[in-house]
Amino acid sequence: MVLEPTPPFRLDITTWTLRRRPDNIIDRWDGRVYRRVLIKNDQPFEIAVSQFGDSHKPQLQLEVTSEFEIPGLKEHATSMVERLLGIHINLGEFYRFGENDEMLNISLNRFRGLKPPRFPTYFEALANAIACQQLTLTVGIRLLNSLAERYGPTIHTSDGTFYGFPRPQDLAKADKEALRAMGFSYQKASYLIGLSQAISNEELDLEEIAKLGDEDAVKQLCTLKGVGRWTAEYFLLRGLGRTHVFPGDDVGARKNLESWLDLPEKLNYDGVHETLKPWNRYGGLIYFHLLLKSLTEKGTVPF
Incomplete structure (x- = not known):
């Protein structure tokens, strides 16, 4: 099956934002294909997702494997991919906002095509x-x-x-x-x-x-x-999938925010939300971008 995400979309960086660590055996990535085992009607099946076409004209190849006949499997697998990888979320407003924000624009350009993932x-x-x-x-x-x-x-x-x-x-x-x-x-x-x-x-x-x-x-x-x-x-x-929410008690996310803005002092919960006021509609999206920035800088992800 071929799926057409709302552009821009990059499977690699979206998968890593979901996966987070290379030894994650649930969300698997081999550098080209994202795989996950799911279940429907008490029967397991596996999705395999690969991208062809660039981030501006993305297409995904979805393959579904099961040892058993499962009614409605293709439709269910498609809905799971849409949810897991956020492929139909339109971030146009976020990108337009970022064009006029120097700090945000740097991150958006670096990771353009990242969609906000969700657990299934x-x-x-x-x-x-x-x-x-x-x-x-x-x-x-x-x-x-x-x-x-x-x-x-x-x-x-x-x-x-x-x-x-x-x-x-x-x-x-x-x-x-x-x-x-x-x-x-x-x-x-x-x-x-x-x-x-x-x-x-x-x-x-x-x-x-x-x-x-x-x-x-x-x-x-x-x-x-x-x-x-x-x-x-x-x-x-x-x-x-409430992408305005930045979990303010997340210690790692706080550190990512402090590093991004080069803040001289550590933030507490209230400080996080005060700091994010200029971007409060997009707190969760910033959370994901900073997570990916941190993973990249630590060498966890290969780009």
């Missing part, structure tokens, strides 16, 4: 945030890898065995000690299993939270065990 489910966005709390991103990604290997959907191909992220029902019956053996703290293991059980038992509906405004959504999310302000705002950005 609200559950994965929230679980991802909980796993990465108060840890280095490298450690957080490795914990998520372990969850996928133990509890996620699996695809077997001639190239090997590959894993997707677990669903709530996959983790709801998990043993806390098994998660502890992976490296999760006792509290995080309890939070993740409790979240999975609440969703599986229909005691928690993240779709309802998605209907709320930012402030109310954060308040509602913060009533959940293991969810604080950083996790809630991370969920708004990477789960709900």
Whole structure:
């Protein structure tokens, strides 16, 4: 299948903003093709996405592989790609705004074609945030890898065995000690299993939270065990796709912002939002651009 993203679009930098670390086994990238294992109707399938055409006239080749016949698979796979890679999000207003902003324009020109990625489910966005709390991103990604290997959907191909992220029902019956053996703290293991059980038992509906405004959504999310302000705002950005949200408690993002603006002092939460006032409609987009800038400068990504 051929998909046509809203230009400009670059698959490589968008994938890295989703992937973040080279040892991420859930969001895989070989330098040309983005791959991920997903699930529909209890059956796993794999998407493989490659780009042809430049960023101004982009086209994507989507290939879908499954060991079983899955009704509606092509349509579902297409919607997942649209969500994961943000291919139909029109950033024209953001680019026009950046043309008149010297600081922003440098970043936009460097990473033109980056789209804001999202996790495929609200559950994965929230679980991802909980796993990465108060840890280095490298450690957080490795914990998520372990969850996928133990509890996620699996695809077997001639190239090997590959894993997707677990669903709530996959983790709801998990043993806390098994998660502890992976490296999760006792509290995080309890939070993740409790979240999975609440969703599986229909005691928690993240779709309802998605209907709320930012402030109310954060308040509602913060009533959940293991969810604080950083996790809630991370969920708004990477789960709900609210690209004006800059998670102000994100230590790494703060450092990226301080470095970008060459600030003499460290920012606190209120300082982050005060500093971002000139760009407050685009906080999340700036968050992604600064993340990619940091990954590039550290040599994590090969461009």
